[in-house]
Amino acid sequence: MKEFHSTLSRRDFMKSLGVVGAGLGTMSAAAPVFHDLDEVTSSTLGINKNPWWVKERDFKNPTVPIDWSKVTRQSGVFQGLPRPTVADFTKAGVVGGTSTDLETPEMALTLYDAMAKEFPGWTPGYAGMGDTRTTALCNASKFMMFGAWPGNMEMGGKRVNVIGAIMAAGGSPTFTPWLGPQLDTTTRPQDFGAPVWQGTPEENLKTCRSAFRFFGGSDVGAIEIDDDVLKFIHSQIGGKAVVVEDVEEAYETATKMVIPRKCKWILMWSARQSLEATRRQAGITESHAVWYSYSRFPKVGAQFQEFIRGLGYQALNPGMMGFLANPLAALAGMGEHGRMSSPTITPKYGTTNRAMWALITDLPLLPTPPIDFGAYKFCKTCGICADSCPFNLIQKGDPTWENPASAKSGIQQGTFEGWRTNTADCPHCPTCQGTCPFNSKPDSFLHAVVKGTVANTPLLNSFFTNMEKAMDYGRKDPEEWWDMDDFTYGIDTSY
């Protein structure tokens, strides 16, 4: 029988251990520190299962510097270009007049040129959205967008103007009211002499996460409202004053929407937009990935309001024009402020969340701190989204306290050191959202290496930006989408 001898001496073995030890040491230094398992599950990282490289910061101290003394409450107004008519488009010789577009005819032409250069062979089709099947998908996706009731629709052999009928009955144009739908089928325990749901703030936040995911949402975060945080809830929504009062129940009148002082928490929730469709959108004014998200997510929010009501609590919906999403998302640890300005960059999904929406509630919630995964710093050297904008509206260069070019959009100046897109002139074309490097899926190990490095040092950010371009990440040919075996709703829920 042969005798086997190790070819590795004790000294060599100890050297190897040293190499492994140094590697483990580096990893542990970069990884988040928890004191016990409860801390893991109760933190934002535990709630949303963020990757290991995401670090938490102090409350009210997101990566984007904020001058709280300058921030004031704003009015909820959507600044945009005047919507052109079919006649405007026809007069300018531009196809696409049937779309719900925001571009001027001149912008439409610029966009068509940009799309045709990016995707050779692409044409605007008869409606400016691409070929006929893409146009069909876009239009079908618009059904009840933003929670709006349909206009004329087929009902039992008749054309009925649904929104007209509802408005005539004294209703509102959407099913997303401030107080929630409050349907007869949504019972409250207190109305039956039963106790309301009792949970710790940690349990309640997890409960909200589970319910949101069931309805179709993704992640959650929470902020305790104080005088500073309230500045990001608009003072007026739809012409009504938004006020805090010492009342038990929230209410709404013809002139005001009332937040009971006991509603001390803002619950932020997100929902994802199809990644593959997002980066294959072309043509005027966003596209099917965006529109279908706006069709689906208002229902998620309304059903969640009903869920909170069923627990015995209140959930108030300020609506998309009732709050500033980017600062609230940053404060709640949902993501970081980045160059695109209005979309929040999230660690798992980049900028492919369509819902980053807020509810105000009296359900006690565990506040979640801001997070840092290097996105704000990365945006300083990246700028891929700004370079992609066909209208040159995304701010370039370093973050600033002011951007005069964005002033007409109503974004406050001097309040934060970041980037401000001129959203008033932005025609909401579908380009920039699909370009963000943080959109990448986690399949290749390389993304974990890059994102883990970016979270810890900005030294290689420029190199990573160049590699992003060289490896052709980002937008893809829209035509490919029809041959893909994409996920249901376009959402890969494995991450």
Add this chain to the structure above:
Amino acid sequence: MFFVGLAVAVALTLFVVWLIRQQLAIKWYEWIIGFLAVASLFATVQHYFSSLEENEPTSAWMGALIFGIIFLILAALDWQLIIRHKKVA
């Protein structure tokens, strides 16, 4: 990836058995170079197939090219170092 891992594990085991039978004295840095070569091979295979899964064909072949070349260089270097031992021995 399970079958890739299985194949690599079998190949590594056979390689180590072969080394032992050859009674070669592998230097510590040759172990490190060998480990890096195997890691590069893993990186090549993992990145290529997962990038195709991500619908990123350019990234797939570029990454495979970069990590594949690193693997070939390291593997050739390690092989030559070990072979030269044998000749000296």
